[in-house]
Amino acid sequence: MTVDNLLQKISERFGDRILASDARSAKRLYVDIYPKDIVDIARYLFKELGLRFNIASGVDDFDGIEILYHFSYDPSGVIVTVRAILKDKDNPHIDTITTVTRSAWWIEREIHELFGVEFDGSEDTRPLLLPDDWPKGVWPLRKNFVVPKRDSRKS
């Protein structure tokens, strides 16, 4: 399937639940959706179309926390990126897609601790990378996080 075929299939299935779409090149497709639709679209891409889940990226942007879910269609080398924007930065939350694929297990834990995003329905919200005594409410990949300067007097 080319980028156009994939876009057509997704549009037919989800209609006006797709906010915007952009076929940037012959190998890259970007689709914007409402956060509430993520499980449906992930299930469609992963289970029905057989795409592989690459990873999800969190981005702290002006409009809110963006979560980009990257999927690969390997037979034709297309990468589909599904973007959900969580507008409420104080309490961002989205449904977990670990019910669709277990490959999202670790990355949801990571985005949870680094961006403070709640994944509703997730069974495992333990920290993955940060130490257990990391202060609550401090999210290092948010733009307002300032990397502390090292105190040279301490060794």
Add this chain to the structure above:
Amino acid sequence: MSDRATIPIGPYHPLQEEPEFWKLIVEGEKVVDVDVRIGYNHRGIEKLSESKSFDQSIFLVERICGICSSSHPIACCEAIEDICGIEVPERARFIRTITQELERIHSHLLWIGLAGHFLGYNTVFMWSWKYREPICDIMETVTGNRQNYAMHKVGGVRRDIEREHVSYILTRLDEFLKQTDMLKGAVLDDPVLHARLKGIGVLTREAAIDYSALGPTARASDVDIDVRRDHPYAAYDRVKFNVITQKEGDVFAKAVVRILELYESASIIRQCLDKMQEGPIDSKPKDIPPGEGIGVAEAPRGEVFHYVKSDGTNSPVRHKIRAPTYMNFPTFRETVIGETVSDATIIMAAIDPCYCCTERMVVVDGSNKELLKAQDLIRLSQEKTKKIRDKFGIK
């Protein structure tokens, strides 16, 4: 349950490169649950990259891993080139391909050596690390360094391959292939290894897809994916090679995939040297426009994924990096549970993670009394091999 014991492994692993903390829950010999804690070596590279210029971030990602120090820069360059829509000159593409394949060979040889050690085949360990030397020598000739090559930049590569070096590279490659034939025979024709590794740590095809496993881990479970063929980058669309897959999904299948890939890699390097034409090696891009880009590359362990977002300044707004082990790691829940402790070592090593299991490993029972010491797990694994050897009557 009262007869359950926890085996903590880690968090410091002197044998392989990264610290992790494993918790094996065992009932007698059998592993019933497994959990892993990572992050002991978390360096905040994604955050750090946001404060570097695009040129500097290439050097930064090169330091993510000492072994994949060609895959990460290539994927990162690809992501930035995806933003700008730059074409990389033909010759630079071939040079990128050559460094990728050299990296794959030396990484696979490292793994074969370590796997041999875990199984009590220390000769294999010595051989394969010795046979890695010609490859490191070639790498030094091509890039100037045995590791951390500093070879790649946005729009091309930094150094050209001199014409007089080509015959040297071919000679050393022949030397390597001769030794690999012997290594292949020693590993794949050994009845003891067949008995020891077949049917152990099976990752089914369904589980490999569900966990989105990558690289040799997926290919050994009959998932036919390879970034080099599926998302051709560098010069992979100009060379012919086979994607090695196996049906079984056990530890032996993973070893077969890696060993046969050595030959494909050598063949790709030859084709590149043959097809390379003289020409520029750098398209010298100026500014990086606002936008976002994705770059992928097939590292020895599987796909490396980089997402870069730019706002038109000279440093990225966001730089997401995903290494292959990140996806391969969680498959342990499928492969280790239900196996015995003596097999756990080699199963964990089979995906070629940055893992090792010595020194700090202690078996404790409920009262936290030490039952087994550090090297005992490797000893258990080696003893099992010895039992099979005795059964076969091999001294």
